[in-house]
Amino acid sequence: MTKDIESTLKSKNINPTAMRLLVLDFLTKQTSAISLNDLEKGMGPSDRITLYRTLKTFEDKGLVHSIEDGTGATKYALCDIGCDGENHHDLHVHFYCNSCKETFCLPNTKIPEIALPAGFEPQEMNLIIKGICELCSH
Amino acid sequence: MTKDIESTLKSKNINPTAMRLLVLDFLTKQTSAISLNDLEKGMGPSDRITLYRTLKTFEDKGLVHSIEDGTGATKYALCDIGCDGENHHDLHVHFYCNSCKETFCLPNTKIPEIALPAGFEPQEMNLIIKGICELCSH
DNA sequence: GAACCGATGCAATGCTATTGCAAAGTACGT
DNA sequence: ACGTACTTTGCAATAGCATTGCATCGGTTC
Numbered sequence A, B: 001m002t003k004d005i006e007s008t009l010k011s012k013n014i015n016p017t018a019m020r021l022l023v024l025d026f027l028t029k030q031t032s033a034i035s036l037n038d039l040e041k042g043m044g045p046s047d048r049i050t051l052y053r054t055l056k057t058f059e060d061k062g063l064v065h066s067i068e069d070g071t072g073a074t075k076y077a078l079c080d081i082g083c084d085g086e087n088h089h090d091l092h093v094h095f096y097c098n099s100c101k102e103t104f105c106l107p108n109t110k111i112p113e114i115a116l117p118a119g120f121e122p123q124e125m126n127l128i129i130k131g132i133c134e135l136c137s138h
Numbered sequence C: 001g002a003a004c005c006g007a008t009g010c011a012a013t014g015c016t017a018t019t020g021c022a023a024a025g026t027a028c029g030t
Numbered sequence D: 001a002c003g004t005a006c007t008t009t010g011c012a013a014t015a016g017c018a019t020t021g022c023a024t025c026g027g028t029t030c
Helices: A002-012 A020-030 A036-040 A050-058 B002-011 B018-028 B036-042 B048-060
Strands: A063-070 A073-076 A092-097 A104-111 A122-133 B066-067 B075-078 B092-097 B102-109 B121-132
Touching: A002 A020, A002 A063, A020 A036, A020 A050, A020 A073, A036 A050, A036 A073, A050 A063, A050 A073, A063 A092, A063 A122, A073 A104, B002 B018, B018 B036, B018 B075, B036 B048, B048 B075, B075 B102
Parallel strands: A092 A122, B092 B121
Antiparallel strands: A063 A073, A092 A104, A122 B121, B066 B075, B092 B102
């Protein structure tokens, strides 16, 4: 369904180049968030920096969001519908599995309201839960 | 109160060397979490690697906990009473100020219970809230 | 004093993120 | 079709943090 991928890019105002189609196609096939390294290994031989910039572009345009899961390597995953460059709606929980080392989005698990001390004004939130994922707990 | 600092180290089974006394003393004077760079700059001329290992030792022994606030540099802050090497009780919220770039522990703001999807078993949680801190919001 | 062990300091390395610059490709107006 | 301008890509290079190996130093023990 290259057509779908292409129109997805266009709807986000991203020029649909061959490289970007490939990257987006790869991203849609993932079941967990991937790092730049994963992407580089998963794709054919391509330039690491180009992949890096492709992810940055996607992030700017609200197509993917980045996740700092504490491993040191930034992970990327497709956004939910409704994200744009200005406003990422990625206020869901991210889960890092200590067993398989994968990072998952839990889009249906929202971060609850937190009562902050007076004077603190929240703008973004980032909740990483580490543990054993569904697949590894069997 | 060098005596207090020394006994704190001993109570955590850490050999109280001159360097460690200095580092711990410095840590107790902080109002926010500090990075290795901050420590290096704040202390007199000392070896970066030694400071790094000192922090690691403190972390192993449950004296400080490390915070990944997404800036790329690991921050360290003193633990609450009750932490040990096996079990860090750092389940409080960490707040990163987008204005002054400081990272604060909010020890009285606990992470609420999160209902995870079936099969996911949580072990650790890490909640970073970014925004404007109390001092900068005035 | 000799052997030993932990702590320290220096050198060196690995990895991720990031930028500069040049080449290749694409779009557009004439 | 041609040239120009803009975008994208690829390569080289750099910066910063984390981490390890090894030698040295200092104190402890026998």
